[in-house]
Structures are given as C-alpha cells and as structure tokens.
Amino acid sequence: MMLRTNIAEGLDILPKQRSEVYDMLLTEFDEERYERTLRQDAYEDGREDVNKLNEILLSEGRIEDLRKSTINQEYQNQLMKEFGLL
Numbered sequence: 001m002m003l004r005t006n007i008a009e010g011l012d013i014l015p016k017q018r019s020e021v022y023d024m025l026l027t028e029f030d031e032e033r034y035e036r037t038l039r040q041d042a043y044e045d046g047r048e049d050v051n052k053l054n055e056i057l058l059s060e061g062r063i064e065d066l067r068k069s070t071i072n073q074e075y076q077n078q079l080m081k082e083f084g085l086l
Contacts (some may be wrong), residue, residue, distance in 0.1 A: 049085045050076070056083055 053076070057066040069076035080086040 030070060049080060053080055055083055 052070065054066060057063070057069070057079070065079060067076075069079050077086060
C-alpha cells in the first residue's frame with residue numbers, strides 16, 4: 001500500500017513540475033554548440049563525398065576530371081551528381 005501511495009504522490013508532482021523542467025531544458029540547451037555540431041557533421045559528410053568522388057575518378061583513370069574538379073566547384077558538383085553522391 002505504501003508503494004502505491006508513493007507512486008500516486010509522485011504522479012501528482014509531475015504535472016506541477018512540467019513547466020519548471022521544460023524551462024530548465026530550454027535554458028540549458030546550447031544552441032551555438034548544437035549548430036557547431038551540425039556544421040561539423042555536414043563538413044565531414046561533404047569531405048567523405050569528395051573523397052569518394054576522387055576515388056572513383058582515380059579508379060576510372062579520369063585524371064583530367066579529377067584535376068578540374070579540384071579547381072571548379074560547379075564541375076565537382078556535376079561529377080558528384082553523375083556518380084550519385086549528391
């Protein structure tokens with residue numbers, strides 16, 4: 001019976017504390033850190049895609065395309081689309 005009473009009391013407290021907990025979560029959320037993490041993840045994903053493109057171009061002997069893609073972002077994107085990397 002005591003366990004049931006303690007559980008019931010705990011459930012009564014939850015709705016009362018919901019607003020406080022919500023405010024704490026929002027206060028402690030570090031938006032800058034979150035955005036930095038998103039940018040870092042996107043950077044790493046992009047770098048992996050470029051490495052895959054380079055590997056494909058090298059394996060197919062397309063050295064001129066590889067050279068051109070390193071100096072021309074638009075051409076690099078075109079090649080990435082060609083190989084399904086974008």
